[in-house]
Amino acid sequence: MQRGYAVFTSKVMEFRTQVTIGKPTFFIEPCEEMLFVGSCFADAIGQRFRQETFPATVNPFGVMYNPASILHTVQRLAGDTSAASPTAPCVAFLTLGTNHVYRLKETGEIVDNCEKRPQTLFQEEELSVDQCADYLRQSIALLREMNPAVQVVLTVSPIRYRKYGYHENQLSKATLLLAVQEIVSHSSLFTLHSSLSYFPAYEIVMDELRDYRFYAADMLHPSDQAVEYIWERLVDTYFSQTAKDFLVEWRPLKQALAHKPFNADSAEYRAFHEQTLAKVAELKKKYPHLAL
Numbered sequence: 671m672q673r674g675y676a677v678f679t680s681k682v683m684e685f686r687t688q689v690t691i692g693k694p695t696f697f698i699e700p701c702e703e704m705l706f707v708g709s710c711f712a713d714a715i716g717q718r719f720r721q722e723t724f725p726a727t728v729n730p731f732g733v734m735y736n737p738a739s740i741l742h743t744v745q746r747l748a749g750d751t752s753a754a755s756p757t758a759p760c761v762a763f764l765t766l767g768t769n770h771v772y773r774l775k776e777t778g779e780i781v782d783n784c785e786k787r788p789q790t791l792f793q794e795e796e797l798s799v800d801q802c803a804d805y806l807r808q809s810i811a812l813l814r815e816m817n818p819a820v821q822v823v824l825t826v827s828p829i830r831y832r833k834y835g836y837h838e839n840q841l842s843k844a845t846l847l848l849a850v851q852e853i854v855s856h857s858s859l860f861t862l863h864s865s866l867s868y869f870p871a872y873e874i875v876m877d878e879l880r881d882y883r884f885y886a887a888d889m890l891h892p893s894d895q896a897v898e899y900i901w902e903r904l905v906d907t908y909f910s911q912t913a914k915d916f917l918v919e920w921r922p923l924k925q926a927l928a929h930k931p932f933n934a935d936s937a938e939y940r941a942f943h944e945q946t947l948a949k950v951a952e953l954k955k956k957y958p959h960l961a962l
Contacts, residue, residue, distance in 0.1 A: 689873045691903065695865040696821045697910035701725065701959035703757050705813075707743045708765025709735050711827035711871065714897045715763065715904070721924070722917060725961040727759065732783060735767035737797065737805035737849070739782040744809045748816055758817035764809060765871075766846040767827040769797040770834065796842070802849035810853070814864055822866045823908070824850045828875035830890045843872065869907065871900050916957065923949055 704726040706716030716728030730747065734740045771780045772792040784792060797805075806824070813820050826846050831839045854868050875884065875892055882889060884896040892900070905914065926946040931939040954960050 687877050689870050689877055689903075691870060691907050692867075694867050694908055696867075696908075698761055698821075698908045698913055699910055700913045700916040701957050701961065702760040703727075703959075705747075705759035705762040706765070707734055707740050707762070707809075708825070709733060709767030709827040709829060711767070711825070711829055711892070712763060712765035714892075715765075715871075715901065718897070718901050720961070723920060723961045725757070725959060734782060736769060736771050736780075737766060737802045737809075737846075738771055738780045740764055740766070741805045741809045741812075742780075742782055744812045748812045759813070759820055760817065761821045761823065762813050763823045763825060763869075764806070765825045765827050766802070766850070767829060768831055768834075768842045769802055769845040769849075770831075770842060771795050771797055797845070799845055799848045799852065802846060803852045806849060806853050810866065819864050821864060823869050824854065824866070825869045826850065826872040828872045828892055828896075832890055847872070869904060874900055874903060919953060923953065 701724055704716070704719050704724050706712040706719070706726060706728045708729070710733050713729055713733060716726050719726040720728070727747075729743070731743050734743050772784055772794055773780050775791060775793055781792070810822050813822060826843060830836065831842065834842060850868055854866055875896060879892075879896050879899065884893050884899075885891065886893050905917070909917070923946060926942070927950070929942075931942075933939060950962060954962065
């Protein structure tokens with residue numbers, strides 16, 4: 671080697687960390703029945719599944735922020751015997767937002783929505799790690815009564831709760847994370863056909879997308895771009911190759927159906943629309959459970 675010349679390596683500098691996601695024990699197949707219960711982050715991801723024509727039930731009784739309220743939704747679903755009751759899900763996402771609950775002083779029950787009643791009627795409490803874990807166990811047990819082969823995915827919402835204070839928000843998230851770890855780490859919850867896993871949505875936002883450009887205008891909720899990135903990581907982790915292929919097939923049809931013509935009465939648009947509907951019909955033959 672000649673003197674005076676520096677030796678450079680080809681190593682590329684990394685400017686962000688990437689969360690490692692463990693390989694799941696199951697894969698989501700095209701058009702499977704889905705259930706999303708939890709914080710408004712569950713709403714965002716559940717609606718994304720709906721956009722991809724998955725039959726998804728998303729917070730049927732409203733947004734549920736804490737483990738006790740999530741259990742209340744699952745209990746109502748399990749006890750609903752009406753004809754309109756949703757089909758037992760193949761995959762259920764339970765998204766925890768906070769460990770704070772509000773208890774009605776008159777009855778002692780934890781309420782899911784204060785319904786704008788006077789704050790003096792309620793007592794605010796913080797659930798412990800053990801209490802959060804117990805509510806989750808009950809929810810999972812009920813889901814497995816509905817469908818013994820259900821796959822359950824737990825997540826912690828990355829949405830920040832400013833009203834508690836930012837330090838208290840972190841303590842709340844830590845409580846939820848510890849409760850989830852307690853549940854996931856115990857193999858007794860696993861069965862032959864059903865499994866339980868954790869998807870690190872919270873960590874993805876905190877460690878990968880740690881920049882305010884990935885937050886909405888309120889600086890608390892993830893932006894649409896952040897939700898889309900989380901969706902991509904979720905697809906990469908949980909979708910089977912068949913499901914990924916389905917998304918590729920569906921994408922151009924979704925774009926065509928969303929197209930807003932300048933002149934809807936033109937012969938060109940009518941021909942385009944009829945051609946699109948014909949392609950949708952063919953896709954339905956291939957995927958009979960397409961939610962269209």
